[in-house]
Each structure stands twice: as C-alpha cells, then as structure tokens.
Amino acid sequence: MSSARLSPAQTRVVTHVEGALLVVAGPGTGKTRVLTERIRRLLTEVPGHFRVLALTFTNKAANEMRERLTDLGNESQRAFVGTMHSFCLELLSERGKPVGVEALPQVFEQYQDRKEILIEAVKQDPLLADALASEPNSKAVARKLDQWLASISWLKAHPSALEGFDDEIGRRVLEAYDAGLRASGAYDFDDLLLLTCRLLNEYPKIADFYRRLYRFICIDEAQDLNEAQYSVLMALCGDSFRNLMMVGDPKQSIYGFNTSSPEFMWRFREEFEADEIELTENFRSSRAVVDAAKALDSNYQVEGQLPIQGLVEVLTGEDEQEEAELIADKLETLRTLGHEDVEGSIVWERCAVLGRTRFALMAVEAELRARGIPYYKRLTANHENESEVMEDFALALRVMANPKDKLHLSALANRWKTSLPPLTGEPNAIDGIASMAASAGTRRARAVTDALVAIAARTQRLDMSSGVDVIRGYADTLEEEDKRAIYEDAAVFGQEWDQYLRSGPSNRSVGGFMSNKALGATQQAAREGVALLTVHSSKGLEFDVIFVAGMAEGVFPDYRALGKSKEMAEESRNAFVAFTRSKRLLYLSYPRQRKMPWGDTRVQQPSRYLKQCMTKSTCSASWPAPLSLAMHA
Numbered sequence: 001m002s003s004a005r006l007s008p009a010q011t012r013v014v015t016h017v018e019g020a021l022l023v024v025a026g027p028g029t030g031k032t033r034v035l036t037e038r039i040r041r042l043l044t045e046v047p048g049h050f051r052v053l054a055l056t057f058t059n060k061a062a063n064e065m066r067e068r069l070t071d072l073g074n075e076s077q078r079a080f081v082g083t084m085h086s087f088c089l090e091l092l093s094e095r096g097k098p099v100g101v102e103a104l105p106q107v108f109e110q111y112q113d114r115k116e117i118l119i120e121a122v123k124q125d126p127l128l129a130d131a132l133a134s135e136p137n138s139k140a141v142a143r144k145l146d147q148w149l150a151s152i153s154w155l156k157a158h159p160s161a162l163e164g165f166d167d168e169i170g171r172r173v174l175e176a177y178d179a180g181l182r183a184s185g186a187y188d189f190d191d192l193l194l195l196t197c198r199l200l201n202e203y204p205k206i207a208d209f210y211r212r213l214y215r216f217i218c219i220d221e222a223q224d225l226n227e228a229q230y231s232v233l234m235a236l237c238g239d240s241f242r243n244l245m246m247v248g249d250p251k252q253s254i255y256g257f258n259t260s261s262p263e264f265m266w267r268f269r270e271e272f273e274a275d276e277i278e279l280t281e282n283f284r285s286s287r288a289v290v291d292a293a294k295a296l297d298s299n300y301q302v303e304g305q306l307p308i309q310g311l312v313e314v315l316t317g318e319d320e321q322e323e324a325e326l327i328a329d330k331l332e333t334l335r336t337l338g339h340e341d342v343e344g345s346i347v348w349e350r351c352a353v354l355g356r357t358r359f360a361l362m363a364v365e366a367e368l369r370a371r372g373i374p375y376y377k378r379l380t381a382n383h384e385n386e387s388e389v390m391e392d393f394a395l396a397l398r399v400m401a402n403p404k405d406k407l408h409l410s411a412l413a414n415r416w417k418t419s420l421p422p423l424t425g426e427p428n429a430i431d432g433i434a435s436m437a438a439s440a441g442t443r444r445a446r447a448v449t450d451a452l453v454a455i456a457a458r459t460q461r462l463d464m465s466s467g468v469d470v471i472r473g474y475a476d477t478l479e480e481e482d483k484r485a486i487y488e489d490a491a492v493f494g495q496e497w498d499q500y501l502r503s504g505p506s507n508r509s510v511g512g513f514m515s516n517k518a519l520g521a522t523q524q525a526a527r528e529g530v531a532l533l534t535v536h537s538s539k540g541l542e543f544d545v546i547f548v549a550g551m552a553e554g555v556f557p558d559y560r561a562l563g564k565s566k567e568m569a570e571e572s573r574n575a576f577v578a579f580t581r582s583k584r585l586l587y588l589s590y591p592r593q594r595k596m597p598w599g600d601t602r603v604q605q606p607s608r609y610l611k612q613c614m615t616k617s618t619c620s621a622s623w624p625a626p627l628s629l630a631m632h633a
C-alpha cells in the first residue's frame, strides 16, 4: 500500500472490498485520493486474476489517476482508467460486431462534421427535404438543422425516451442521420454509450465476459452521471454484479443543463442497497473559504478544526476594466510579497481566475496580456495545426483509419484542389489518396502519401513516427518560416502519439489513435501561468489563490437562469464549486457598471452570492468596508 495519509473515514473507503458502496463527500475531502488508493489496494492486496474499471468524468482526471498509479509498474495495466466514452470505445472495438460495429469505431467529434452528415442525409429523404425546404430562408434552415441535431443528442442521452419515441419527423431525422453516419463508417459521442448499452443488454454472454473481467468498478464524479451513462453501468452490472463504488458530491452537481443529475447516485444506493460512507473533513481549504462556502449552502457541514485562517476579500471596480486591473494588481502583489497563509512563494501557477462564462473573463484576459502576466485558458490543448501539410496528414490519417469516410476525403480533395478518386469507399484508402495526390501534382500532397506509405510499411508494430519523419523531411526543403510551423505541429503530434501509447491500448492502430484523439484522450496538459477558467472547467481542481470575476447579478448567477428555480439552484452550486477550488485565499470581484456588447453601459448589482456571504456572521469579519459602501450606494 502507498504511504498516502488517510483519515479513519477515508481508510474505510480504501479498505472496502466486496459489495456496493456509495461515498458521499464534500469538496476537498479527498475523493480523488480514496479512489486512487482503493484501486491500488485492490490491485496489490486482493488475490485473483481480475481487472479494475475506473471511470472518470474527464480525460484530465483519468491521466492524473493513471499517473498516481505508475509506481505500481505492470500491475497498473490491470486497471482501465478512462472516461466512460473511452471505455465504451474500447468495448465496442473489441466486441461490437453484434451491434454492427465492424471495425474500430471512428468518432465524428466535430459539430460541423455531424451537421454535414445531417444535411446530406436529409437530401435522401423527400419528407425531410420538403420540411427543410418549407423554411422561409437560409437562416431558418440553419436553425432547423441545429434543432434537429440538438434533439438527436437529447434522445440519445435518454434511452428511455428513445424507446417510445413516435414523432414521425423526429424519428426519420434520427434514422437518416444515423444511416448517414454509418455510411461514412462513423459514430458520434452518444452512439458510443447507446450501442454499448444495447450490446450488453442484448448479448448476455458478452456482458458476462466483462463482469468477470472487471471484478471491481469505480465511478468518480457520480453526481454528474446522465441517464445514458447510468444505463451503461446498469447493463454492465446486470442483476448479479455488486462490486460497484460511486463517489460523488451532490452539492457540486453543475451539469444539469447537460441532462446530468445526482438522482442516479440515489438510485444506485437504493437499487444496489449500497453501503454509504460520508467524508466530511475538508483537507483543502482555509477557514475563510469554508465559511464562504457555508454561506452559500447552510447544509454544508465540515468536520474538525481547519488549521489555516486564509482570507476572503471583495474587490470592487468602477467598471470591468478597473475590476481587471484590481485583479492583476493583487496577483502581482501576491507574487512579489507572498502571503502568510500560503506556504512558499506564490508563483502564477498557484493562482486561477474563474468566471461563470468566458465572457466574464474577457477584460481580465486583456489586462493580463497587456501586463505580460502569463496565463492559459484551457487545461488541455486541442492543438490546431498551423501548417497545411500536417492538417492534410491528419485528414489523410482519418481516411486511412476509415476508408468509408467520404466527408474527410472530400475535405482533403478540396484542400488539394483536386477531385475525388474514382473508387471512393474502397478498402485501400492509401491508393485513393495517392491517386488524388498524383492529380494534385504538388510536393505537399506527395509528402502526405509517402508518410502514409511509411506508416503502412511497418506491419509489425505500428509507429507513427515513421510517417512524421517523412513530413519533417519535406519540411527540410522549405523556407525557415514554413519549416518551423511543420516542426512545431509534428512535435505536438509526437506528444499525442506518446500519450496514446501511455494509455496502454490493447492493440495499437491508426484507427485507435484517431478515435482516442477524437475523444480528447491524447491532449496535452497546458499549464503555464495563471489559469483563466470557466467554473465548469475548474471542476476537480484546486489552487492556493482563486479570484472569481464578474460576481454581479445577471453574470453570476447567469441571466438565463433568473426566475427559474431549478436553474437557480444549479447557479448556486456553480458558486459553491467556484469558491471551494480555493485552498487559501479567495477574492470575489465585480464591476459597478458594465459595458454591454452593443455599446451602452449598465449599472451592475452585486451578486446575491456576495450578499449571502456578507450577511452570514461567520464571513462578515473578512469583508472589507468598500463592499458595504458599494452595496448600499
């Protein structure tokens, strides 16, 4: 067992072996720690040939958990740690034949690609084509297509609604779209869950195989499960499997708009008669931060005496510009002087500025840029190729992995200003691409073909670097500037390939790599400077210093939620998540007035969450006078 320190309640979770277990735990109570330590213990101390399935909400959380288990060496290969989508992808590629998945499923992750598929599909169905043609103008047509795509996603996320769904147009849209995807040998995100569910429910032998393979299943962030995900879990468990553990915090449920709900945690507790363990110590946050969180939710209880006081302070700017300046001033001061409640020096990476939406962070971003304070906006970077040839290469790899993929083959043909090869859809994708390259007659197109040939030539053990070397060779013949862009793209590609290998694919393949890329599982951590994050993307993270910008009515809570009780409850949980990301210092800021996108200026009311904190006696000592003045003005 590792040397990670565990409280008695955490130890109970970690040493739990057989049977269903629900862990309900607040922010900073060590959910990630107990999950990892339990997996470690199961793998090292429980005898038997079995695997552990650990499902996380994000790729980032999966990577972190995998990293924490690396000291187990080969033993760690006995755990599948990944998102539910990556698990379903693996399962379908191994056993998906009965539900029509012939090869490794290729995922169309981009909205625009799915829309193209729908547009083509609608053309094939006269009723749908008429429905679209009856829209008054092109804007209305685009809106209708968006609506249809949204309802396809909604239906697929609700298997129970899908069963009895009998709206004629809706059903035809869904069928036409699915048929279009399949004709391109492709699937969307929702399909991965839906097909896995069907496979496990309709083919008991396959379900049984996975039940025996994975003797223990652990679910992180269970408060954000949706119906489709819960259905996959139930299909996986069947009537007899009980070794399921869920860890979650209903107070941090912030994906309701995405049809997630903590209701599935409670259903699990009831249906599995699960044991329940509560973790109530907060190992992360200072007293001041916990008090602010308590002010948002009076039911939030924290056990034990928190050793560090910390601080919660309000920053009030005349407008957003001044608000951003106050934040930047504070960041610079903390970096120079440090703070008595933060051990060591406060480097940029220990600080984050959160906003309810990206919009709330725009002025802060501009100010940090102007002052040369480094920042990053995404936790993982979905790299966009800067060089033409690497973008071609990425498209060509998609087609190599999935020769039926006419959509991306056409995109490649457009880029090369050539026509499609005569035999599209034939299994030998490289020949098709080679004939397109020959008719394009450019060195760039030839380099891409040569790269594919180099990859295909390594029949023993797939290694993408042989292809990338060919592209680099082409780069060496170019001017300095073009060469640099290709080298940079190639370096990122190399990192993504390494990340794919680290995830321990059972059988490395071009298709496996491209699907993992589509699911975001090969993305790299990008963490240099101050983090500028939306509340949703800050989930599961912690920083010594947190700023929450734009704490004004209409921004946080978001104006779209005002007057709607369910949405407002979720807004309050958003604030709870935002505050509890802080380990030590929490700064809440708002502008007295805001410039609207259309030009005029509006007076801002401080957020109700600020007022809530102010009126709670536990917090009031921390509030500086300017807020009271601002609020009563």
Ligand SMILES: Nc1ncnc2c1ncn2[C@@H]1O[C@H](COP(=O)(O)OP(=O)(O)OP(=O)(O)O)[C@@H](O)[C@H]1O
Residues within 6 Å of the ligand: 005, 006, 007, 010, 025, 026, 027, 028, 029, 030, 031, 032, 033, 034, 249, 252, 282, 283, 284, 539, 540, 541, 542, 580
């Ligand atoms: N027993 C412990 N002793 C000391 N520190 C601990 C203990 N358990 C957890 N921690 C620390 O507390 C912090 C919070 O832990 P962790 O990130 O696992 O919490 P969490 O429950 O996943 O939080 P959240 O739900 O808010 O994202 C981490 O810095 C972790 O190292």
